[in-house]
Amino acid sequence: MPRTANPCTYLPRRLQIVASLTAFVLVCIFFLGSSGSGDSDSYFNNVPYGPQIQQGAHQVVDRLPKLPKELPHVNAPHWLNPFHGPAHKPLEQANSSSGEARWYTDFKWRNPFSSDTTLDEERAVLPPLAKRAPVYTYFESTGKDEKSKTSEQQLLQLWRRAWWAQGFRPVVLGKPEAMNNPLFRAVQGSELEPEMEKEMMRWLAWGNMGTGVLSNWLAVPMAAHDDNMLAFLRRADYPSLTRYEGLENGLFVGNREDINKALKEAIASPAIKRVKSMAEAVAAETFTVDPEHSAIALYSTSTITTKYSLIGQKLDKPSTAGDGLAMLPALINSHLHMTWQNIFSSGIAVLKPLPQHTTTLIEPAIDIARNLSQCPDTPIPASCPPNRPRCKPCVSSQMLITVPPVFRNTSTLFTIATVPHPYTFTSLLHSRLEMNVKFIRRQTDRDSWVLAATKELLGTGLSSFSRLPALKDIIASEYSSARTLWLVAEMPPSRESELDLEGLDWHFGFTLPRSPMPDGKSETPVPGPERRPPPPKSEFGEGPPLSEQELSHERSLLEQAKMVLRRTGSRKAKTSAKTAKALSFMREVIEAWSLADTECWKFVRAWEARRRVERRGWEGEEERFQGKGMFGRWIDQVT
Template sequence: MSKKQKGEFEADRQLLLTWRRAWWAKGFRPIVLGPSEAANNRRYRAVKTKELSPELEADFMKWLAWGNIDSGLLVDWRCFPMAEYEDRLLASLRGGSAPEHITRLENLGTCLFSGERSLVNDAIEAALQRSNLKDATAIIDVVPDKFFRVEKSTSLAYYDPDMVARQYSPIAEKIKENPSEGKLALVDLINLHLQTTFQNTFASGIAVTKPFPEVTTVLVNPAVKLAGLLAQCPPSMLQSTCPPNNLGCTPCTPKKRLKILQPSGYLNNSAVYTLGVLPHPYTLLSLQRGSDNITVRYIRRETDRDRWLIEATKILLGENIDSFTRAVPFKSIVAGRFAMSRSLWFTVESFPANPQQNQLPSETIDDLDWHFGFRIPRESSDGNGNAQKPLMKDFPGSDEAKIRMEFDLIEKARKVLKSAKNEDKRIKDASEAWNLVDTEVWRFVRAFRARSVIERKKWEEEEKGFAGS
C-alpha cells in the first residue's frame, strides 16, 4: 500500500469512527457490515448473475448484508444523527422497525432505511424481478414502492459527495486535489456540526452543579474544565458553517460561546446541560470542616445528615421534604430515559486530586467522546508544548492557600476511603451510616458511570476487527 493509499485509508477510518461514535451517543449500536455478510445471504448468487451498474450492485450488496442479520437500520456511513437525543425520529428508530413496511426518508436517498429482515429479503427478491435493472443506479429505483413508507425529517445530515459539493465546495475541491487531506477536512467539518448541534440544543448554557460553593471549588473544577471544552469551537476549515439539515443554526464562534453556570443545585431546564461531581460523605465533611480531623463524635454531634443531596435538589424540590424522598427524583436525573441525555454525573474519585495533574485524564476524555457523540476539543498546552499549566490559572481570583488546602483534603479523604486501617474504616463507616442517602446516591452514580463505560468497551471489543474501531 502506497503512502497516499495509507493516508486515504486512515481518513476513511476516521470518518467511520466519527459515524460510529455519533450513532452510539444517540442510543444505537452501530455494526459495520462487510462482503461476508452479503455473501451469506442466499440471494447473493441471484444478484451476481444480473447485469447491474456498479452503483446498483453496491447497493444490493448492502441490502444483502442487512437482510442476513437481525432487523434494524441500514445507515450509510456518511449519514449522521444531527438532532437532540429525544428527537421524534431518533426516538422512533430506537423503538424498532415497523413490520409492515421499510421506512426511508424523503430527499435523503439511501441515507437510512429501517425494516424487518424478512421484509428486506422480500424487497430484494421483488427488485430482482424488475425490468429496469440494467438502467438503474440506486436500490430505491428498483424496489417496488409498495415496500416503502417515506417519511419527512430534518434529523439527519447526509454528507454524500453531491451535497458536499453544493454546500461545502472548498472541502469537495480539497478531496479532489488530495483525497486524504480532503476527507480529514470532511471529518473535522462533521465533528464541528455535531458539537454545534449539541450547543444549539443547550443554548442557555452548561450548568456545573456546585452545592456549598465556599468549599467545593476544587471538587467541581474537573466539571468546569469539561464544560469549557464542550463550549469551545472544534477546528474546521469552514468554522462558521451549519449542518446541511439545519442551515439556520447558530454557528459556533468564539464570540458566541455557551455560558458556563455554577448554580448551587440542579436546574430543571431543557435548554441547559448539567454536569455534576458527587463527593463521598467523608470527603464533604473534611472540606466543610477544613480539616481531616474527623471523628465519630464530630459527625454525630455537629453535622446534619445528607447535606449534599438536600442542597443539590433544593432548587428542584424545595426545602420541605426529607433526604429519602429526594433519592428517587435524583436517580431519575442521573439515569432516567429523558434526563440522562441532559446531564452527566461523576464521583470526585473519577479525577486526579493532585495540583500537579491539572488536566482532565486523556482516558476520561476519550470515553466522553463516545458519550457526547463528537470528539471533544482537548485542553491546550501552555504555549511551549507543555501540558502543565500554572495551578491558579484554573482558579482566577481564588486564594491559592485555600485551593491547595482543598486539593490536600480531597487527596487525604481518598486515602482514608481506600485504607484498610481499622480507625480509617470506622470513620468511613460512621460517615456513611450518618449520611445514608448521600452514600446511596454516591454509590449509584459511581456504579452507573462504571456500567456505561464497561458497556461501551465491551461493544467496542466485539467490533474491534472493523475499520473505525
C-alpha cells in the same frame, strides 16, 4: 388547686382523648357485640315487620366472610417484620461489577435505598439497560492512498460514536455478511451498474443481519436525544420498509421480511441492469416515503459540492481528493459539537452545592465544561450542518457556563454534577481529616449534599430520604441522562488519561478539544478553534474568592480523603491492620450518619461504571470483525 384522684389527669390531653375513645369502643364491643341468628330481641316484636327485619339482618351477617383464626402468609417487604428470618442476597448478575463499583439491575431502582432490594450495602440498584436498536452501515475499503484510508477510518469511527451516543448499536458490515445471505447467488454474476452492484451488496448484508436501520457511513444523527425521529428509530419497531425523502440512499428502516421481499423483487425486475438504486429497481409502493428527516445529516457528494465547496473542489480532483477527504472528519465533528451547543442554548451548569469549600472538588467538571463550550476545530468555521441550515455557528457567540448551588431541571441547560463521598464532603466543609463519633454527631449535618443540591427543585420540606427517588430519576432516566453528566469526586476523568477523554467523546458523540490554549487568547479576527472560554462566574452564595493558600489546602484535603477511601475500599491497599480498622470504622460512621449522601454516591459510581462496561463489552464483540477476511473488511483499532 390539688390534683384530683382521676388517673387520666396525669396523662397529656391527646392521650386522654385516645384513652377515652379506646375505652368507649371496648365497652360497645363487650355489651353490644353481634348475636347469633337464633337470638331474639323482645323489642323487635313490638315493631311492625320486626321479626322479618331481624331475620334478614341475621342472614346478611351469616353470609359475610368469617374472620380467619390464623393469619395467612403475606408477601410483605421483609423490613415490615422485625423478627423475620435471614434471607439470601440476590445472585450476582453478569457484567455487574467494575473495580469497587457493584450493581444489581432491577425495576425497583427508584426505591430510596438499594440495600432494601440487594440486602447488600455495597451494591447499587440500577435501571435495566435499554435495548439498543441496531444501525448498520456497509463499507468496502478501496485501493486508495494511505491518507484516504486513514480518513475513511476516522469517518467510520465518527459514525459509530455519533450513533452510539444517541442510544443505538452501530455495526459496520462488509462482503462477508452479504455473501451469507441466501440471495447472494442470485445476484452473483449479474451484469449490474457499479453503483447498483454496491447497492445490492449493501442490501444483501442488511438482509442477512435482519431488522434494523441501514445507514450510509456519512449519515449521522444531529438532533436532540428526544427528537421524534430518533425516538422512533430507537424503538426498533418498523411497520414497513421506509426510506426518507431528501436523504437519497442514506437511510432505510425495515424488518427482515420486508428487506428480503424487496431484494427478491429487485432481482426479478428486468430494470435492475440499468438502474443505480434500489428505489428505482422496485415498485413505488414497496417503500413508504417519509418526508421528515431533520434529525439526520447526510454528507453526500452532492451536499458537499453544494454546501461545502472548499472540500468539494478538492474531492473533484484526483490529485487533491485525499486532502479533501481528510478535511471531512473535522467538519462533521465540528457540526456535531455545534449542534450540541445549539441544543443547550441556556449553557452549561456546573453544580456546586455549599460552595464555600468545594472549589477544588469541581475543577474536573469546570475543565469539561470549558472544553464543551469551546469552538471546535473546523476547516469551514461559519458552516452549518446539512439538516440545520439556520444553525448558530460557534464563532458568533460564546456558550455560557454557570456554577449554581442548586440543580435546575431546564431542558436547554446541560448540567455537570460532581458527587462526593460523605467522608470527602465532611473533610472539605470542616477543613479536617481527623474526626470522631462525637464530632460527627454534634457538629455535622446529615445529608448536606443531597439537601443542598435539591433545595430549589424539591423545596425544603422533604426529608433527605424522600429526595432520593427524584434524584435517581434525574441521574438515570432516559430524559435526564441525555442532559446531565454525573461524576464521582474521588474518580473524575483525568485530562492526562486518553481513555478517560475518549470515554467522554463516546458519551457526547463527538471528539472534545484536547489541547486548548491556556490563556484563552486568539489572534484571529473571530473566535478561532483555539479560543477557550474563561472560567465561569459563580452565582449567589460563593463568598469571597479563595487565595492560593486556601486552594492548596483544599487540594491537600481532597487528595488525603481520596487516599483514605482507597485504603478502606480496596483489599489490596497496603495499610496496617490497626490503621485500616480505625479508618474503616470512621468511614462506616460517616456513611451511617449521611445515608442519603452515601446512597447517591454509590448510585452515581455504579451508573458511570456500568456505562463504561457496556461500551467496552460492545467494543470487545465488534473487535473480532475488525481487519478480518480478504474482502476489504474495515480496519480500526478501538481503544
